[in-house]
Amino acid sequence: MLFGKEIRKTVLSFTFVAFIIALLVMTISQDVLNFSDEAIAFPKQGADYGIQQKEVPKQIMPAAFSSLCEEFAANEYIAYPIGFYKNVKLNDTDQEKMADIISTLSGVSVDDLLDKDDEVSEAKGDIEVTLSDDISYEEFKACMKQADDLIGGGSNYSENNLLNYSYVAVTYEEAIENYNLIASKDKFTGAYARLFCDFVGIILSIFPVFIAVAVCLKDRRAKMNELIYARKTSSFKLILTRYFSVIIAVMLPTIILAYISNSSVWGQYSGMSLDYLAPLKYTIGWLMPSVMISAAIGMFFTELTGTPIAIAIQGLWWFIDINVGVSKLRGVHTLFELAPRHNALGNTQIFLDEFNTLAANRLIMAGAALLLVIATIIIYEQKRRGELSGYEKIKTYIASLANRKSKSAA
Amino acid sequence: MENCIEIKELNKFYGKKKQALSNVNLTIEQGMFGLLGRNGAGKTTLMKTLVTLLKKQSGSISVCGIPIENAKEIRKIVGYLPQDFSMYPTMTVIEAMDYLGILSGIGTKERKEHIDLLLKKVNLTEHKNKKVKALSGGMKRRLGIAQALLNDPKVLIVDEPTAGLDPEERIRFRNLLCDVSEERIVILSTHIVGDIEATCENLAILNEGSILYCGTVSDLLDTAKGKVFSKTVDKRDLPKLKKEYNIIGMHSQENKTYIRFLAEVPSPGAESCEPNIEDAYMLYLWNNGTAPILSGGEA
Numbered sequence: 001m002l003f004g005k006e007i008r009k010t011v012l013s014f015t016f017v018a019f020i021i022a023l024l025v026m027t028i029s030q031d032v033l034n035f036s037d038e039a040i041a042f043p044k045q046g047a048d049y050g051i052q053q054k055e056v057p058k059q060i061m062p063a064a065f066s067s068l069c070e071e072f073a074a075n076e077y078i079a080y081p082i083g084f085y086k087n088v089k090l091n092d093t094d095q096e097k098m099a100d101i102i103s104t105l106s107g108v109s110v111d112d113l114l115d116k117d118d119e120v121s122e123a124k125g126d127i128e129v130t131l132s133d134d135i136s137y138e139e140f141k142a143c144m145k146q147a148d149d150l151i152g153g154g155s156n157y158s159e160n161n162l163l164n165y166s167y168v169a170v171t172y173e174e175a176i177e178n179y180n181l182i183a184s185k186d187k188f189t190g191a192y193a194r195l196f197c198d199f200v201g202i203i204l205s206i207f208p209v210f211i212a213v214a215v216c217l218k219d220r221r222a223k224m225n226e227l228i229y230a231r232k233t234s235s236f237k238l239i240l241t242r243y244f245s246v247i248i249a250v251m252l253p254t255i256i257l258a259y260i261s262n263s264s265v266w267g268q269y270s271g272m273s274l275d276y277l278a279p280l281k282y283t284i285g286w287l288m289p290s291v292m293i294s295a296a297i298g299m300f301f302t303e304l305t306g307t308p309i310a311i312a313i314q315g316l317w318w319f320i321d322i323n324v325g326v327s328k329l330r331g332v333h334t335l336f337e338l339a340p341r342h343n344a345l346g347n348t349q350i351f352l353d354e355f356n357t358l359a360a361n362r363l364i365m366a367g368a369a370l371l372l373v374i375a376t377i378i379i380y381e382q383k384r385r386g387e388l389s390g391y392e393k394i395k396t397y398i399a400s401l402a403n404r405k406s407k408s409a410a
Numbered sequence: 411m412e413n414c415i416e417i418k419e420l421n422k423f424y425g426k427k428k429q430a431l432s433n434v435n436l437t438i439e440q441g442m443f444g445l446l447g448r449n450g451a452g453k454t455t456l457m458k459t460l461v462t463l464l465k466k467q468s469g470s471i472s473v474c475g476i477p478i479e480n481a482k483e484i485r486k487i488v489g490y491l492p493q494d495f496s497m498y499p500t501m502t503v504i505e506a507m508d509y510l511g512i513l514s515g516i517g518t519k520e521r522k523e524h525i526d527l528l529l530k531k532v533n534l535t536e537h538k539n540k541k542v543k544a545l546s547g548g549m550k551r552r553l554g555i556a557q558a559l560l561n562d563p564k565v566l567i568v569d570e571p572t573a574g575l576d577p578e579e580r581i582r583f584r585n586l587l588c589d590v591s592e593e594r595i596v597i598l599s600t601h602i603v604g605d606i607e608a609t610c611e612n613l614a615i616l617n618e619g620s621i622l623y624c625g626t627v628s629d630l631l632d633t634a635k636g637k638v639f640s641k642t643v644d645k646r647d648l649p650k651l652k653k654e655y656n657i658i659g660m661h662s663q664e665n666k667t668y669i670r671f672l673a674e675v676p677s678p679g680a681e682s683c684e685p686n687i688e689d690a691y692m693l694y695l696w697n698n699g700t701a702p703i704l705s706g707g708e709a
């Protein structure tokens with residue numbers, strides 16, 4: 001009963017309509033609502049199977065090294081420390097340490113390297129800086145890590161980015177192996193569901209916070225707080241019902257879209273074994289934890305502060321996460337990521353390799369969300385009983401911070 | 411025990427310094443009970459404490475035998491109409507009632523019947539499909555009473571329900587309260603003496619967090635007997651008289667002014683008059699050294 005009412009309240013709101021529009025725009029513009037022209041076929045011999053990133057030391061080492069030398073010569077290092085482009089210029093001591101690294105790798109003395117820095121144009125022809133033959137891949141990687149640390153992380157020499165120096169053509173055998181994995185592990189539908197989640201996760205990591213904040217602010221805006229506080233229903237039931245009505249309101253249209261998207265290819269695999277539950281499994285396993293944490297942050301901070309500050313908090317996390325995510329598009333995962341990426345149709349081996357990290361990440365997000373919801377219930381009950389102390393203190397503290405900020409801005 | 415509210419040595423502070431209630435002792439029995447006090451007296455604070463929306467610092471309260479700490483049980487038996495409230499503006503009257511009825515834990519069938527009955531009682535049946543935002547102030551207040559009665563409470567607590575209503579609507583509202591006060595405890599707070607006069611048998615006067623008087627209306631009137639006087643004076647003497655007497659009312663005709671004032675002993679040339687509740691209320695405030703200063707506006 002209460003659940004139906006809360007769902008209705010959630011759905012009949014401006015933020016929810018905005019969410020549905022965003023969801024449609026995202027899925028249509030990114031071509032994940034209709035996959036009918038992206039059938040995965042058994043590879044034909046002699047065709048072009050595309051390229052892939054692969055850890056081939058022979059390719060990586062010279063390419064990365066020469067890139068490092070160039071950046072060193074100009075003292076301009078490109079980096080994406082938290083996903084944002086940054087042009088790093090090292091100070092003299094750090095530049096010297098960098099020279100040390102290059103010296104280790106090439107055998108050219110530090111002095112020569114630094115001289116070269118002074119007279120860029122002439123020196124370039126004089127000293128040949130090449131990677132020594134006796135450097136092992138392990139040693140090389142250790143040096144690259146040092147270089148990356150000097151630059152401040154996220155440089156071209158980070159462990160993840162080194163792979164960018166090594167694109168190789170997919171062989172016929174590999175193409176067949178990929179196909180077989182998609183057919184056996186993904187049962188085709190899984191591959192499409194994954195790509196759908198990849199894009200939709202971006203929306204679902206941010207929109208629930210708006211919806212949850214609106215739900216929590218609604219009572220106070222309508223001056224209805226006290227009417228509700230004085231009623232019999234427990235804080236536990238009320239908050240939990242509200243929380244899950246946000247989750248359901250977001251998940252239902254998502255699941256429907258996931259099936260619309262997925263079913264667009266079912267016809268192309270007649271006679272093969274498909275996993276018709278894949279859209280459901282993926283939306284719940286992959287997307288729902290993002291929805292849960294986003295909605296929980298929304299409710300928690302709104303009940304705690306009585307302000308929409310959660311939007312700023314979640315917005316910041318989301319913005320950083322999406323930018324960091326750009327470097328993990330191929331499907332690598334980290335424990336604390338918000339929106340897992342896997343920007344490819346297939347790539348099943350990476351998915352399988354990374355599955356444990358992904359699963360741990362999703363469990364962490366869902367668990368953290370539930371803890372926040374419990375905290376929200378406690379705060380709500382305290383407010384309801386007029387036990388203001390802790391909550392009131394935090395509120396005045398935030399208000400004073402906001403005051404200070406607006407003063408300094410003026 | 412079963413059907414009364416007992417408040418003993420109740421203290422409530424806001425923050426460390428502001429004492430909103432001090433040593434309040436009250437026993438409230440079935441029927442209408444008036445809580446009279448001016449702005450800031452602590453009426454809302456006391457009422458919120460009774461409906462478990464505020465925590466007391468010390469003292470004890472039991473509502474129909476249930477200690478106030480047992481918020482869950484208290485919430486089952488009280489209905490509350492806050493001083494300043496509204497409902498989701500885009501919901502219709504009946505939807506809002508239904509939502510609050512669910513939160514009161516009333517079953518579907520019972521809820522439907524009960525809501526129909528209540529809306530009839532508060533004369534809102536023909537407006538039941540109106541949006542809450544389209545209601546007038548008076549209608550909203552009547553809806554407020556209806557929602558407070560949803561769980562058929564043993565104790566109904568209404569905080570200044572008549573403020574801002576026109577005289578006709580106010581009378582209708584008082585009658586409504588009298589209607590529902592049978593077999594219930596109804597506590598009505600107000601700073602309008604007329605509300606109490608028209609409805610209550612018992613009342614308490616609250617001032618700066620303390621109870622100045624608690625008892626029946628007729629006892630209150632008795633205490634003011636022989637202490638209210640009237641006199642017709644020259645208009646020019648008014649400024650002087652204002653310092654001398656504790657004037658609680660005046661009206662002028664041409665250059666004569668009729669004044670009504672409080673005094674412990676009869677004064678020469680003044681007629682003793684029958685006290686009303688307002689006089690008695692003023693007398694209590696005056697005796698307490700907090701009599702309001704009439705700033706000399708001529709009625």
Ligand SMILES: Nc1ncnc2c1ncn2[C@@H]1O[C@H](COP(=O)(O)OP(=O)(O)OP(=O)(O)O)[C@@H](O)[C@H]1O
Pocket residue numbers: 424425428429430447448449450451452453454455456493601
């Ligand atoms: N949240 C609060 N924080 C601090 N002081 C408060 C708070 N609420 C009320 N007060 C103070 O407590 C005192 C009693 O307030 P209360 O609202 O109970 O008065 P009231 O009798 O209901 O007044 P009114 O007739 O204006 O509604 C007032 O002095 C008020 O300023």
Ligand SMILES: [Mg+2]
Pocket residue numbers: 453454455493569570
């Ligand atoms: Mg009040």
